[in-house]
Amino acid sequence: MVQTAISTLNFKQAALALLPIGANFEACLSCGLCSSGCPASGLENMDPRKFIRMAMLGMNEELSNTPWIWICTLCKRCEYVCPMNIDVSKLVFLARSNWPQDHKPKGIVRSCEMTRSTDTTSAMGMSPADFEFVVTDVLEEVRAKQPEFRHLQAPIDKHGAHFFVNQNSREPMSEPDEMVPLWKIFDIVGADWTYASKGWAAENFCMFSGNQEAWKQVIEKRVNAVNDLGCEVWLNTECGHSYYTMWHGIERFGLQANFRLESIVTYYAQWIREGLLPVDARWNTKNIKFTVQDPCMIVRKSYGDAIADDMRFVVKTLVGADNFIDMQPNRSANYCCGGGGGALQAGMTEHRRNYGKRKFDQIEATGAAYVLTPCHNCHSQMHDIGQFYGGHYGIVHLWTLICLSLGILGKNEQLYLGADLLV
Amino acid sequence: MQHTQQSTRHFTTELAVIGSGIAGFAASIFALNRGISTAQVGNTGAVAYTTGYLDLLGQPDGVPHTMTDPWQALQTLRTSSPQHPLSRIAATDIQQAFAEFTAFLTEFGLTYTSPGKQNIMALSPIGTLKPTLCVPLTMAAGPQALADKAACVIVDIHGLKGFSGTEMVANLRTQWPALSTRRISFPDMERGEVYPEVMARALQVPATRARLAELLKGVAGHATVMGLPAILGMHDPDQVHAELERLTGLTIFEIPTMPPAVAGLRLRELFEQALPQRGATLIPQQKVTALTLAADAATLELSDSYGAIRIHAQAVILATGRFLSGGLDAHPDGITEHLLNLPVTQPSSRAEWYRERYTDPRGHPIHRAGIEVDHRFRPLRKDTSIFHERLFAVGSILAHHDWIRSRSGAGIAIATAYQAVVGAQRFIKKPE
Numbered sequence: 001m002v003q004t005a006i007s008t009l010n011f012k013q014a015a016l017a018l019l020p021i022g023a024n025f026e027a028c029l030s031c032g033l034c035s036s037g038c039p040a041s042g043l044e045n046m047d048p049r050k051f052i053r054m055a056m057l058g059m060n061e062e063l064s065n066t067p068w069i070w071i072c073t074l075c076k077r078c079e080y081v082c083p084m085n086i087d088v089s090k091l092v093f094l095a096r097s098n099w100p101q102d103h104k105p106k107g108i109v110r111s112c113e114m115t116r117s118t119d120t121t122s123a124m125g126m127s128p129a130d131f132e133f134v135v136t137d138v139l140e141e142v143r144a145k146q147p148e149f150r151h152l153q154a155p156i157d158k159h160g161a162h163f164f165v166n167q168n169s170r171e172p173m174s175e176p177d178e179m180v181p182l183w184k185i186f187d188i189v190g191a192d193w194t195y196a197s198k199g200w201a202a203e204n205f206c207m208f209s210g211n212q213e214a215w216k217q218v219i220e221k222r223v224n225a226v227n228d229l230g231c232e233v234w235l236n237t238e239c240g241h242s243y244y245t246m247w248h249g250i251e252r253f254g255l256q257a258n259f260r261l262e263s264i265v266t267y268y269a270q271w272i273r274e275g276l277l278p279v280d281a282r283w284n285t286k287n288i289k290f291t292v293q294d295p296c297m298i299v300r301k302s303y304g305d306a307i308a309d310d311m312r313f314v315v316k317t318l319v320g321a322d323n324f325i326d327m328q329p330n331r332s333a334n335y336c337c338g339g340g341g342g343a344l345q346a347g348m349t350e351h352r353r354n355y356g357k358r359k360f361d362q363i364e365a366t367g368a369a370y371v372l373t374p375c376h377n378c379h380s381q382m383h384d385i386g387q388f389y390g391g392h393y394g395i396v397h398l399w400t401l402i403c404l405s406l407g408i409l410g411k412n413e414q415l416y417l418g419a420d421l422l423v
Numbered sequence: 424m425q426h427t428q429q430s431t432r433h434f435t436t437e438l439a440v441i442g443s444g445i446a447g448f449a450a451s452i453f454a455l456n457r458g459i460s461t462a463q464v465g466n467t468g469a470v471a472y473t474t475g476y477l478d479l480l481g482q483p484d485g486v487p488h489t490m491t492d493p494w495q496a497l498q499t500l501r502t503s504s505p506q507h508p509l510s511r512i513a514a515t516d517i518q519q520a521f522a523e524f525t526a527f528l529t530e531f532g533l534t535y536t537s538p539g540k541q542n543i544m545a546l547s548p549i550g551t552l553k554p555t556l557c558v559p560l561t562m563a564a565g566p567q568a569l570a571d572k573a574a575c576v577i578v579d580i581h582g583l584k585g586f587s588g589t590e591m592v593a594n595l596r597t598q599w600p601a602l603s604t605r606r607i608s609f610p611d612m613e614r615g616e617v618y619p620e621v622m623a624r625a626l627q628v629p630a631t632r633a634r635l636a637e638l639l640k641g642v643a644g645h646a647t648v649m650g651l652p653a654i655l656g657m658h659d660p661d662q663v664h665a666e667l668e669r670l671t672g673l674t675i676f677e678i679p680t681m682p683p684a685v686a687g688l689r690l691r692e693l694f695e696q697a698l699p700q701r702g703a704t705l706i707p708q709q710k711v712t713a714l715t716l717a718a719d720a721a722t723l724e725l726s727d728s729y730g731a732i733r734i735h736a737q738a739v740i741l742a743t744g745r746f747l748s749g750g751l752d753a754h755p756d757g758i759t760e761h762l763l764n765l766p767v768t769q770p771s772s773r774a775e776w777y778r779e780r781y782t783d784p785r786g787h788p789i790h791r792a793g794i795e796v797d798h799r800f801r802p803l804r805k806d807t808s809i810f811h812e813r814l815f816a817v818g819s820i821l822a823h824h825d826w827i828r829s830r831s832g833a834g835i836a837i838a839t840a841y842q843a844v845v846g847a848q849r850f851i852k853k854p855e
Contacts, residue, residue: 029747033471036618036683080708083468083747304706304727305699328627328658329692332708357611358624365627365658 004100008064011055011091018090025091027084028052034078034088039335039358043351044068048078048088055091069095070105071351073341074208075296080332096210104209107345111205112214119198121218123205124169128197132156134172135179135195142180146410154183157229158194164231164259165193166222168202168239168376177412181399182237184408185268189276193235199225202242203376207249208342219249223257230258237264238397240295240375241340244302263298265374268398269310272317279405281320288420290319291327291368293359293382294334295375305331311398315372318401325366335359339381356385363393369420370394372401394418431731434704436462437851438844439723439734441711441762442742442750443467446818446836448694450740452527453520453844455701459851462704462734464711464725467691469748474679475562475653475686476545477521477535477837480509481554481830487784489554493542493834506823509831511798512838520841521834525557531697532659533689534560544569546678548586548652550594554830559686561655561664564676568648574601575648577678578639581608582617585681586652605642610634619685622654626663636670643673653677653685660689706732710749714739714762716811719850738813738847741794741802742840743820750820751793758792760820765794766805768822786825793822799846800839813850815843 015025034048041047046068054063069092079087101109114125122131139154146152155161165186171178186193199222206214223246226234234257236243243263250257271277292315294300299308308331316324329335338356346352359382363371371382371393379395386393396416403409409423417423440450443465454461479493484504490496494514501510509517518538525535535557536543542554546565558566568575579588588604595602609622610631625631643649655677656663668675679686698705706727713724716739723734743750743762751767752759758769769792770776776789794816795803802810817839819826826832 031472032618032683033468033688036620037688041618042615081468081471083466083471085466085468085708301728303729309699326696328624330696333692333695358621361625361628361631364630365624 004102006064006099006103008060009095009098011060011063011094012058014094015055015091018094025052025086026056028056028086029084031083033081033083034086037081037335038078039338039355040068040071040073043071043354048072051088051091052086063095064098066095067348070346071343071348071355073296073336073338073343073355075336075340076301077296077333077336080300093210096208097212099210105342105346105348107347108205108209108342111203111342111345112209112211115201115204115206115218116214119221120201121199121204121221122169122173122201123203124173126169126173126201131172131195131200132197134176138176138179139183142183142410148408149184149187152183152187154179155194157197160230161192161194162231163191163193163233163235164226164229165195165235166200166202166237166239166242167195168237168242170376175415177410178397178415180410180413181397181403184403185277185399188406188408189271194229194231196225196229202236202239204242204245205342205345207241207245208345215245215249216253219246219253220255222246223250223255227256227258233260233262235262235264235267236298238374238376238399240297240377244297247302263303263307263374265298265307265311265314265398268314268402272314277402277406279318279402281318281323281405283405283407284320284323286420287320287323288370289323289325289366289368290315290370290372291325291363291366293327293337293371293373293375293378294331295373295378296334296336296340297375299334300332308332311374314398318405325368327362327366335362337378337381338385339377344377344380352381353385353388356381357389360385360389360391364391368393369418370396372396372398374398431733433733433735434462435735436460436704437737438462438740438847439464439721439736439738440740440742441465441714441723442744442748442818443694443707444470444742444744444748444818444836445473445833446744446840447740447742448698449520449524449837449840450742450817450844451698451703452524453841454847455698455703456523456527457844457848459844459848460702462706462736463698464706464709464723464734465743466710466748467695467707469744470691470694471684471687472682473687473690474684475559475690476553476555476679477525477557477833478554478830479517479521479538479542479556479834481542482828484825484829491542491554492540493554493556494540504823508821508824508835508839512842516841517834517838520837521556523841524837527697528690528693531693532661533693534661536560536563546591546650548591548678548680550591556834559660559677561660561677562653562679564648564674565650565678568650568674568676569595569599572599572601573648574646575599575603575650576643576646577602577604577650578642579604579606580617580622580652581606582612582615583619583652583680584616586678591678603644603646607638607642610638618683619652619654619680620657620683620688623657623685626654626656627658629666632663632666633670636667639667639671639673643671646673648674648676650676650678652680657685657689657692711762716814719813721813737852738850739815740840740843740847741814741816741820742818745793745819758789760794763810765802765810765816767792768795786828790825790828791823793824794820795822800843801846813847815847817843
């Protein structure tokens with residue numbers, strides 16, 4: 001099959017159109033702070049500084065064709081450390097958009113196609129009926145096997161529920177028991193919540209593919225689903241980019257959203273502060289050490305440090321302040337793990353692992369036995385680099401540890417726990 | 424109705440600091456130490472350009488002559504340049520400011536030498552010497568080894584740009600005959616360009632330290648002292664430094680590198696973590712877009728990616744820097760102050776900004792342009808009345824200094840911030 005050629009983009013011209021008045025890519029001082037702090041530097045002989053300089057020099061053909069745009073995870077750390085606030089990811093996204101579909105990494109394109117193939121917007125193509133079946137099936141099993149949760153609920157399409165809860169497809173598709181700790185938490189705090197048969201899925205690889213029209217369609221479906229159910233809050237559960245893609249998508253495409261967007265991390269913190277979630281660290285008698293990975297998508301790219309501080313409050317309460325070791329650097333200055341931007345689907349495994357070596361070192365430097373993170377891509381990438389580079393740490397969802405602390409973690413809900421934590 | 428623009432977040436604080444360079448951070452530190460609640464806004468990026476050395480006064484204004492006694496130099500400055508920011512602050516206050524600032528850094532794992540009576544002749548990455556007051560502990564053995572003329576090897580690294588052992592040795596050979604150089608490849612970074620930041624972070628891992636220590640022992644020869652580019656850890660350099668000395672049995676010192684360098688990044692990351700830990704509200708990536716001053720209150724407007732922010736404060740310290748950081752704007756017809764359009768003392772026309780020779784030892788008039796202040800560092804109007812009694816200006820934005828030429832950047836930043844905080848304290852009303 002003959003592939004469509006990649007057209008040459010005029011990056012400088014495009015950059016000028018992208019920027020707010022007064023901002024300027026030519027303000028780049030070439031100091032290299034961006035490249036110095038970017039794990040993708042050097043891969044495919046490219047780095048953020050080089051990208052900007054080449055754009056300003058009009059090297060459009062080279063930039064239009066470099067595969068580096070699929071190694072960059074669009075994490076915006078370059079912008080964060082830049083004294084002039086230059087956002088390289090804007091140009092990278094533009095380059096992604098410019099690639100013909102048949103050139104783009106197949107995994108990302110396929111995930112986007114799957115997302116668009118069903119009303120659930122699941123990147124794994126899970127249909128509304130399958131989702132309902134899995135939720136019902138898992139719920140029945142919990143009710144049957146865990147008598148203290150005989151009353152547990154997992155509503156679907158409940159009109160007027162306070163929370164519209166999203167879910168990464170990996171849970172219902174591959175590890176359905178991982179949904180249960182979340183349901184239990186909602187039960188404990190008495191949350192009024194619902195899943196939806198439509199638009200429940202979290203992930204959005206259409207955004208990563210650079211296909212803006214598809215990104216918009218996916219977000220429209222989700223926004224309509226929440227509007228239709230009349231929920232007050234769209235609650236993003238432990239998945240990083242799903243928050244950003246929805247929050248930024250609504251603004252970018254000017255969509256009508258009659259609800260607030262919130263992260264479950266904020267609510268974990270609130271419920272603990274209010275005493276609704278009576279967790280503590282007494283279970284951690286072995287003083288097992290934990291660290292956290294700040295998902296770029298909800299910290300640096302969306303909420304800022306406020307949510308990172310909430311996450312630390314939750315984790316310190318859960319494991320004990322003395323058993324929490326912060327990763328360096330952290331919060332808005334954190335490093336992307338290398339699993340963002342669609343990298344896990346892009347098929348460039350060697351590059352992804354080279355990128356992830358920085359994160360691996362940062363995890364190793366903490367000496368922690370576990371990394372907690374409210375992000376699926378972070379979870380998968382840190383798991384993979386841990387195995388690849390010979391690490392000995394585990395990766396755990398916050399919901400698992402919350403239920404562990406509350407003494408309500410079921411036998412099937414301990415997938416990511418090591419022997420030291422098994423109940 | 425779009426809900427993506429979340430409602431405006433309001434912060435109420437006693438003191439607002441605008442700017443996140445050394446001056447801004449110093450102001451926040453002094454305020455926190457005095458129990459003043461503080462909110463600080465500003466892009467922290469440019470802090471990463473600092474060498475990590477904290478200069479007080481290394482050269483008399485306009486004369487290329489190195490001063491070994493900065494306190495004596497200050498006395499001279501008071502006579503020769505009475506309008507210089509440092510001429511307006513008592514030496515005891517400057518001493519106190521440096522002591523407090525370095526104590527704060529030391530508390531957070533970045534130990535500094537105490538401000539002494541003499542300047543330290545610190546090493547630059549090209550093997551020149553620079554008079555400075557305080558240096559990070561990880562760099563302290565360098566000037567000592569030079570003074571002792573100790574057998575020392577400078578180790579540089581394959582792929583690291585802007586740091587050449589050969590160049591250092593060439594420039595220092597006459598005064599340091601026992602200096603030599605060797606080159607190594609950093610573990611797992613044998614190919615391509617390597618950045619100090621990447622090596623520093625890798626050295627946070629004990630296994631990497633052990634591998635580097637073996638390489639260093641292999642090139643030490645008969646030397647007992649070794650100089651390395653500043654790469655010894657990012658978060659807790661004291662510990663990484665001590666560990667490498669233990670593993671190699673050598674006395675090791677760091678030398679600052681060209682940007683993007685580690686010494687400045689350490690400060691940046693320390694500030695970004697330590698200030699919130701001490702209770703400050705820090706918004707590190709954004710710039711204030713508007714500042715409104717009422718009789719007894721100020722409002723700062725800004726926004727981050729999440730939406731609009733308003734900060735309500737009782738007093739404001741302006742530490743917005745000069746042209747690079749956006750405190751001052753240069754136009755064809757003159758220089759303006761960015762946020763409040765404060766009057767800027769400046770050459771009468773653009774033609775007079777620079778002298779004919781770039782290297783003219785007297786410096787260039789534009790570098791002395793800036794904001795006029797009263798003795799409490801409050802900006803003045805053209806008629807010399809105070810712009811607002813609760814507004815203070817500190818750091819490089821001030822007029823009548825040439826901080827690069829006089830090696831006094833940190834000194835001006837830290838000492839003026841100290842004075843402004845002491846001044847602002849008078850206006851801050853504690854809740855009953």
